[in-house]
Amino acid sequence: MIAAVRFALVSLSWMLLFALQAAGQAAPAAKTTLLNCGRVLDVISGRLVTEQHIIVSGNRIVALGPVTNTPAPPGAEVVDLRDATCLPGLFDVHTHLADRPGTGAYYDWDWPLKTSAARMAFGSIQNARATLLAGFTSVRDLGTYRAFVDVALRDAIEEGIIIGPRMQVAGAYVTMTGGAGALTGYAPDLVLPLELRIGQADGPDQVRQRVREIIRQGASVIKVLATGAILTIGSKPGAQEFTMGEMRAAVEEAAKAGLKVAAHAHSAAGAKDAVRAGVASIEHGTLLDDEALLLMKERGTVLALDLLAAWMFWPGGAPESKPAGYPQEFIEKEKISYASQAKVARRAREVGVKIAFATDAGVIPHGKNARLFASYVESGMSAIEAIRAATVNAAELLGWSDKLGTLETGKLADIIAVRGNPLEDTRALERVQFVMKDGVVYKHELR
Numbered sequence: 241m242i243a244a245v246r247f248a249l250v251s252l253s254w255m256l257l258f259a260l261q262a263a264g265q266a267a268p269a270a271k272t273t274l275l276n277c278g279r280v281l282d283v284i285s286g287r288l289v290t291e292q293h294i295i296v297s298g299n300r301i302v303a304l305g306p307v308t309n310t311p312a313p314p315g316a317e318v319v320d321l322r323d324a325t326c327l328p329g330l331f332d333v334h335t336h337l338a339d340r341p342g343t344g345a346y347y348d349w350d351w352p353l354k355t356s357a358a359r360m361a362f363g364s365i366q367n368a369r370a371t372l373l374a375g376f377t378s379v380r381d382l383g384t385y386r387a388f389v390d391v392a393l394r395d396a397i398e399e400g401i402i403i404g405p406r407m408q409v410a411g412a413y414v415t416m417t418g419g420a421g422a423l424t425g426y427a428p429d430l431v432l433p434l435e436l437r438i439g440q441a442d443g444p445d446q447v448r449q450r451v452r453e454i455i456r457q458g459a460s461v462i463k464v465l466a467t468g469a470i471l472t473i474g475s476k477p478g479a480q481e482f483t484m485g486e487m488r489a490a491v492e493e494a495a496k497a498g499l500k501v502a503a504h505a506h507s508a509a510g511a512k513d514a515v516r517a518g519v520a521s522i523e524h525g526t527l528l529d530d531e532a533l534l535l536m537k538e539r540g541t542v543l544a545l546d547l548l549a550a551w552m553f554w555p556g557g558a559p560e561s562k563p564a565g566y567p568q569e570f571i572e573k574e575k576i577s578y579a580s581q582a583k584v585a586r587r588a589r590e591v592g593v594k595i596a597f598a599t600d601a602g603v604i605p606h607g608k609n610a611r612l613f614a615s616y617v618e619s620g621m622s623a624i625e626a627i628r629a630a631t632v633n634a635a636e637l638l639g640w641s642d643k644l645g646t647l648e649t650g651k652l653a654d655i656i657a658v659r660g661n662p663l664e665d666t667r668a669l670e671r672v673q674f675v676m677k678d679g680v681v682y683k684h685e686l687r
Contacts (some may be wrong), residue, residue: 270298272316273679275655276307277326277518283646286624288663294326296653297649299679304647321657321674324686327627328647329377329677330669331634331652334502334523334544337371338364338380338389349618352385352423352436353391361390364395368404369392373655373683377671380408380638382463382502382523385423387438388413391458403682408638410502412439414450414490419481419487420469420504444489445544447482453492462494462501464519467510470573471603477506478527480513500639503545505638506577508532515541523598526577528584533591533623542637544598545586545629546617547581585619595621596637597630613666623663628655653679657686 273296280292293310295303302308312318338360339352352360371379384390384450390409397404413421417440423432441450446555451462466482468475491501495518502521503514508529511522515535521542522528528536534545588595597616599609616626635645655673675683 241411249604265525271679272297272313272584273653273681274312274316274318275326276318276320276322277324277657279325279329279661280320280647281325281627282305283328283624283628286663288325288422288661292326292656294647296655296676296679299653301647301649301651301653301655303649319674319681319684324657324659324660324673325668326647326655326657326674327662328631328645329656329675330375330610330630331380331597331638331645332371332376332405332599332601332630333380333521333596333634333637334546334598334600335371335379335381335606335609336383336600337379337407337606338384338386338393342618349427350423350425353426353432357386357389357435360384360386361392364389364393365402367602367606368397368402369600371609372403372405372674373675374607374609375658375669375675376609377405377654377656377675377677378407378634378638378640378644379405380461380502380634381410382461382504383410383413383421385413385436387435387454395458397629405641405677409458410453410461410463412450413465414439414441414454415465416440416481416486417442420465420467420472420475421582422472424475441486443493444485446552447486447489448493449534451490453498455494455499456553459499461499462490463523464490464501464503464514466503466505466514467507469506470577472569473569474569476645477573480507480510482510484513484517487514487536489521491518500533500637510614511536513684515539521596524600525584525588526581528588530587530591533588533593534583536588536593537591540594542594542596542633544637545581545585545588545598545616546598546600546605546612547585547619548578548599548612556563582619585616587624594633594636595625595629596634597626602657605611608670610666610670610672613662613669617666623625623666626666627662653677659686 246308275294277292290306349559394407415421441447468477468479500520503519505511506526511532521544523544598658632645635641660668662668673685
């Protein structure tokens, strides 16, 4: 009996060996690409080095260095970027790829009530594409009114069905009933379907239950609404909504799954309670005071700074030229918050709060994310500080520093290229000519 068992085990071992050998023989060799870069930006040191080769095998950077010391491997495909500056793929840590119908549309407050989840999903395809082709190879997508459309979008990108950035997704807004992340402005006797209110919760126990469900459905980050909002009917940005206990419940449940929590917070009081509750980032932070900023610095909480007046992105660039569907209430709240946020941005930099690049895209047109660099520089940042916000700082916030955010051997091959020197003019980043994500070239206008 023992001999028979031994014979069976030996036979199984040989069968497995032959299967592995066959699989190895069938697997195609990883494609090798050599990028011949005129300049490479080291985002850590802020130095621009010239005449560099970056060698990519499969989806990883396997070598980089001076042209003279880094020869092309046999059979490598050579991409000529000698007239360009190469740098890591960019991050936007606050987007809404699924919550707007397209790159050219703006705000229709009851649009989620007038469309299906399928329509939202199809509309998000062009948003994802526009974002990737603008050089943003990674995003943190922070909420959708129809729950889990963003999860489906992320999965479709990962499965290669459509193209877009790699995504961390929130699945749904976690907000108090009628709060900043809720659909408001409709008749009180209407009952919304569950997918439009799945994140609404009141009290720590309900918050725990909602967070657990959102995680089960595939979320990779949790978004809580600590205060009122600008772009929610009847909401007051300066008013705190969730209590510290409710936010701590969200943080504790997220931590069990290894996830972080982002807190939408305009007011100082709401932000301070969110920071004390343990959130990873404060989104917007338009009304923060020194106490809030110092607390963020002490706790290592990141400021996801959007620093954009949304109406500036539309025809005329002024509130008087607001697009159709944009309520006057929003304009008034936005003017106040934008003026305050510009001051907060300067003070946050002085205090030493870490800032991550965040546009709230969807509130601005998708694919125009890079316009925020100019706003950062106008607020007092240097060009390299602004670029770090969209690379190393953002990668750290998302927990992806081990694989993204810098151009280094062993990291994922997310590489973009622009003509000109972004250290001299960050607007060069608004005209990305080359995009590689995971070793695949999606855009090349420098041929």
